[in-house]
Amino acid sequence: MTDARFPSHPITPEESPIVSAPPRADCIADSAGGLTFDLDVPEGGREPQALVLLRRGGDDQADEVRLPLTPNGDGRLRAVLPSTVAMAEGRWDVHLDRGEEGGPQRLLPGLADLRSLVDRRPGPSTSPLAVRIPYATKHGNLSVRSWLRAPHAEAGDLTLSAEGITGRGTLHRVENPQEWLTDAVVEARSRRSAAVVRTAPVTAEGQEFTFTLAYAGLCADWKGGPEVWDLWLCRADGSAEARLARILDDVADKKQIFVYPGLPVSAPYAPAEVGPYYTADNDLAVRVDERPPVS
Incomplete structure (x- = not known):
């Protein structure tokens, strides 16, 4: 061919x-x-x-x-x-x-x-x-x-704590970022089912925004094995959304460059490990998996 x-x-x-x-x-x-x-x-x-x-x-x-x-x-x-x-x-x-x-x-x-x-x-x-x-x-x-x-939600610094992931970002390519971000949320969408979604409120100032995604919500219904959650920034009325990604720099493939540790979480099903990562498209996602046994 x-x-x-x-x-x-x-x-x-x-x-x-x-x-x-x-x-x-x-x-x-x-x-x-x-x-x-x-x-x-x-x-x-x-x-x-x-x-x-x-x-x-x-x-x-x-x-x-x-x-x-x-x-x-x-x-x-x-x-x-x-x-x-x-x-x-x-x-x-x-x-x-x-x-x-x-x-x-x-x-x-x-x-x-x-x-x-x-x-x-x-x-x-x-x-x-x-x-x-x-x-x-x-x-x-x-x-x-x-x-x-368009629109684009550029992911910035990520801070990992014992309770969740706090992220910063910047909204681009919208007419009025402050209005767009009013009452906006970050949605974590499970790849195992489109109906499984967790949300985190957004705090905005101008076109800058912050959010904290709790581990507890990601692990509540987890039944073992790897589960990936894709992160989206969504308007309050559902009229628009933007995939959280990091593309405004000179690094074409971030998956192996921006590496974050998986932190231990006491999930209802079993001990888990949760951590953010960048996909092959430089989109931001979170992985939940079984915690490796301590040797």
Whole structure:
């Protein structure tokens, strides 16, 4: 089976390991969500005309972004991805379109200047928040992680106590954050059943908010084994919601970077261990599991 966007390119569920030595692309990120790619002119053959981003798992024109390559004035080629170009959420693999020279070619990551993404503070727009972070895949290829969210609830500091988890956050991409947050709640939604929900009230000041999620509610009906709760910020009238996530920085995959301990909890069913974590999509969740035996 092949990808209709590149008929000679086979579709794979995951991106492939490097089998040759493709060019390296340096990346510069801007605070609005745009990216600039600079790469050396490949030796031999015709000069490539486009940089192509393909969304992993996609198969139509909406899952392809073509960026023209032009000289950057320093003997290299440049492609610019403006923040205004729509990109669905997901992982986008970066290719060099070589035309008839042999089909698409994956690129290696070069230098990445992501300083503008650190502690990013989006402006007061209500348009969807575009976040793109370049990263190296497990096979060493260049890819871009993309998010597109409105509204967006950016998770901040988490404090763990014996009774629960206290979290701070910031609401973005709504017209009046203070009004939106009035009487809002954080919902913990169990993945084992959509009907199982626990709520925590929100205290807000401007667009900043805090909440405390008690362990007791998460463990009340727990019957052993791992159980995951996804956290959402919800308006009081139920008219809007935002997934709690941490995407406004330069870390594409937070699951292995922001690691929190599981704390012991005396649950009715059995001794439990509860702790927050970030998912593969950088969304905030809480895991309840059986407490390991003390050796």
